[in-house]
Amino acid sequence: MNEIELKFDVPPGRLAALEKEVRTASAIRTHLVARYFDTPDGALARNRIALRLRKEGRRWVQTLKAIGDGGPMVRLEHNVDLGMSPASSAPAVDAARHRGTPAGDRLDAVLAESGQALIETFCTDIWRIARLTRVGGATVELALDTGEVYAPEGPLGRRQASSVCELELELVKGPVSGLVAAASRWRERHGLWLSTQSKAERGERVCAVQRGLPLDVATKAAPMRPPRDLRGGEQATLDGPALQRAVLTICLDHLLPNASEVAGGNEAEDVIHQLRVAIRRTRTALRELEVLAPGAFDSTRWEPPLVEAFRCLGAQRDQALAKKALQPRLEAAGAPPVDLDHEVAQNAVASRGDPAKTAAEVARDPAFQAALVDMLGFCAGVESRAADVEAPGQAADLDAVRAVVRKRLNKLHRQVVRDGRRFESLPVEAQHRVRKRAKRLRYLSEFAAPLFPSKKLARYLKRLLPAQDELGAYNDQQVAHALYRKAVDAEPHAWYVVGWLDAQMPVQARACCDALARLSQAKRFWKG
Numbered sequence: 001m002n003e004i005e006l007k008f009d010v011p012p013g014r015l016a017a018l019e020k021e022v023r024t025a026s027a028i029r030t031h032l033v034a035r036y037f038d039t040p041d042g043a044l045a046r047n048r049i050a051l052r053l054r055k056e057g058r059r060w061v062q063t064l065k066a067i068g069d070g071g072p073m074v075r076l077e078h079n080v081d082l083g084m085s086p087a088s089s090a091p092a093v094d095a096a097r098h099r100g101t102p103a104g105d106r107l108d109a110v111l112a113e114s115g116q117a118l119i120e121t122f123c124t125d126i127w128r129i130a131r132l133t134r135v136g137g138a139t140v141e142l143a144l145d146t147g148e149v150y151a152p153e154g155p156l157g158r159r160q161a162s163s164v165c166e167l168e169l170e171l172v173k174g175p176v177s178g179l180v181a182a183a184s185r186w187r188e189r190h191g192l193w194l195s196t197q198s199k200a201e202r203g204e205r206v207c208a209v210q211r212g213l214p215l216d217v218a219t220k221a222a223p224m225r226p227p228r229d230l231r232g233g234e235q236a237t238l239d240g241p242a243l244q245r246a247v248l249t250i251c252l253d254h255l256l257p258n259a260s261e262v263a264g265g266n267e268a269e270d271v272i273h274q275l276r277v278a279i280r281r282t283r284t285a286l287r288e289l290e291v292l293a294p295g296a297f298d299s300t301r302w303e304p305p306l307v308e309a310f311r312c313l314g315a316q317r318d319q320a321l322a323k324k325a326l327q328p329r330l331e332a333a334g335a336p337p338v339d340l341d342h343e344v345a346q347n348a349v350a351s352r353g354d355p356a357k358t359a360a361e362v363a364r365d366p367a368f369q370a371a372l373v374d375m376l377g378f379c380a381g382v383e384s385r386a387a388d389v390e391a392p393g394q395a396a397d398l399d400a401v402r403a404v405v406r407k408r409l410n411k412l413h414r415q416v417v418r419d420g421r422r423f424e425s426l427p428v429e430a431q432h433r434v435r436k437r438a439k440r441l442r443y444l445s446e447f448a449a450p451l452f453p454s455k456k457l458a459r460y461l462k463r464l465l466p467a468q469d470e471l472g473a474y475n476d477q478q479v480a481h482a483l484y485r486k487a488v489d490a491e492p493h494a495w496y497v498v499g500w501l502d503a504q505m506p507v508q509a510r511a512c513c514d515a516l517a518r519l520s521q522a523k524r525f526w527k528g
Contacts, residue, residue: 002068003077004380005170006183006373008192009264015146015165018190019129022144022167027131030057032147034124036203037093043114049107050200051118053093058084060091064098065200066106072196072252073176073380076103093118122151122203126164135185138178142186143168149202151210160210162202166195180377187373193263193364194372196256218270219257221281224250224449238398240292247285247447248297249379252372254278259372262313263363272313272359279310282375284443288408292401297378305367312362325476326497333500336493338484398451405448406526412441413524420467420516424509428478431509434516435471442468448526456525463522467515474508477501 010018023029034054038044044051050065060082068074080097095111095118098104111118126147133140145168150161167186171179186192208215225246255278261271283306286299362368419426419434426434442464449457481501487494 003065003075003170004073004176004179005075005168006073006179006376007166007168007195008183008187009195009260010144010165010167011191012165014190014192018167018186019144021189022129022131022142024131027129030128030130032056032124032126032128032145034126034199035090035093035120036122036124036200037118038121039111039114039116040119041114041116042204043110043116044107045200045204047106047110049103049110050198051093051095051107052200053082053090054124055090060085062091062093062097064101064103064107065198066103072249072256073376076101076106078103122149122207124149124164124199124203126199132172133182134178135182136175136178138174138176138182139172140179140182141168141170141172142182143170149199149206151203151206160206162206164199164202167192176377176380180373180380183373184370187369188366191364191366193369194256194260194376195264196260197264217257217261217266218268218274219254219261219278220274221254221277221446222250224446238401240289240401240404241296243401243451244285244289244292244296245379245381246450247289248282248375250447251278251282251285252375252379255282256372256376259363259368262359265360267359275363276310276313279306279313280439281443282306283310284440285447288412288440288444289405289447291408292404298374302371302375305365305371309362309365309368312357313359325473326480330497330500335496335500338487338491338494338497402451402526405444405451409441409444409448409524409526412437412444416441416467417516417520420513420520423513423516424506431512432475432478434512435468435475438464438468438471445525452525456523460522460525463519467512467519470508470512470515474505474512477505477508481505 032054034052036050036052038051048067050063052063054061054063062080062082064076064078066076068076078098078101082091085091095104095107098107124147126145128143128145130141130143133142145164145166147164148161149164150159152159167190169179169183169186187194205215205217255275258271258275258278261268262275283303286297286303286306290297290299416434416437419430419437423431423434442461445457445461445464481498484494484497484501488498
């Protein structure tokens with residue numbers, strides 16, 4: 001079966017009030033003790049599959065979960081009730097119990113490829129307070145979980161654990177819109193933020209820390225998956241809203257894990273970078289694909305919080321990256337050392353306008369979180385504003401969808417190529433606009449991958465990606481120039497760097513022109 005749920009992290013200061021509201025007369029408190037299993041090489045974790053044995057009160061249940069096809073809210077789940085076992089023993093795990101189910105088929109394939117036996121990897125000890133609520137014609141289960149995920153004492157001689165404090169809302173029956181409405185109410189009332197980290201993922205991190213392994217938690221963009229309606233072949237029916245939903249789903253698969261990390265306090269440079277890339281990709285999807293089904297999603301509500309989050313997260317990261325990217329070249333040129341740390345911090349504060357606002361607070365912002373919940377609902381099939389009436393100009397079949405996407409790609413390609421011919425003479429703001437359009441052209445090309453021949457797309461991207469890289473390098477130089485120029489009063493040695501950049505920027509502008517000229521000769525994959 002499919003499990004449709006939303007999960008939120010609970011701030012420690014809000015737990016008491018939240019627990020009081022969840023713990024009504026109908027609420028049930030249950031002690032859940034679970035053991036998780038994987039192969040020694042972590043094959044299940046790599047394929048986002050979780051297999052567990054859990055004691056629920058006095059009964060044991062074996063559960064298998066895997067990622068579904070319906071977006072970040074939807075997971076495949078299969079449960080097998082194993083009854084009661086003696087207090088001193090637990091039943092053995094058996095993958096065959098799930099055979100013949102969609103989740104079981106995925107598990108069998110992964111185990112067959114791995115060729116390794118299952119072993120116990122980590123455990124959870126959770127107290128759950130759960131009850132049902134009705135919102136918007138839907139029945140939703142509220143589950144407040146507190147406790148820990150832990151790995152037994154390992155080779156480094158210490159027990160590793162991660163605390164759990166989260167609210168899960170699972171759709172029992174009724175429309176997804178009711179689940180989204182319930183999630184919005186509880187989020188707003190208690191200052192919660194979306195979390196994509198399952199207990200299984202927490203456990204995998206605990207195991208990695210215990211073994212002294214590095215953690216790479218930044219999530220990168222995945223290739224565009226064909227909408228389900230396209231998987232049946234070229235003659236399959238596909239309309240504009242279906243492609244909109246498929247593209248936004250792949251964007252959220254990128255955006256949500258990074259937003260969850262940052263909101264949880266992880267402000268690592270690579271995580272913030274991926275969050276900004278994901279926001280930019282999502283904004284491109286909203287802007288370029290809105291024409292497929294005008295009015296289907298509420299971009300007027302979603303766009304402003306995305307813009308604000310992107311802006312707030314951007315200043316410090318852009319400036320630090322510009323400095324980092326140039327440092328080896330400056331050292332090679334014999335530049336004297338310049339301390340820019342204070343200047344970077346001051347510019348980040350000035351651009352944000354709020355010296356106390358951290359990246360975590362940006363990701364937890366109520367408007368940003370509301371937009372994420374709304375977009376999740378849209379991807380899961382919540383009725384849109386245009387659901388009852390076909391909007392004028394809506395792309396109603398596969399040919400119409402291709403025609404609309406071709407038109408958008410043509411427009412962006414022409415704009416980028418046109419401005420590329422005169423790039424060196426353009427004002428700085430116009431040059432910046434070329435870079436942003438090149439990014440949008442790349443993202444829209446990737447979104448359109450299911451609609452056009454993959455080999456032609458790959459050849460086109462071989463011309464587009466180098467141009468984007470050159471434009472990015474030029475932008476880094478511009479950012480660095482402004483940064484060092486502001487630092488000259490406090491750091492006179494910064495003048496050396498300013499002069500060096502004055503000499504380098506025309507060279508890099510010419511490199512941008514050359515790369516854009518090569519793009520102009522590329523065969524457009526959407527033609528013919």
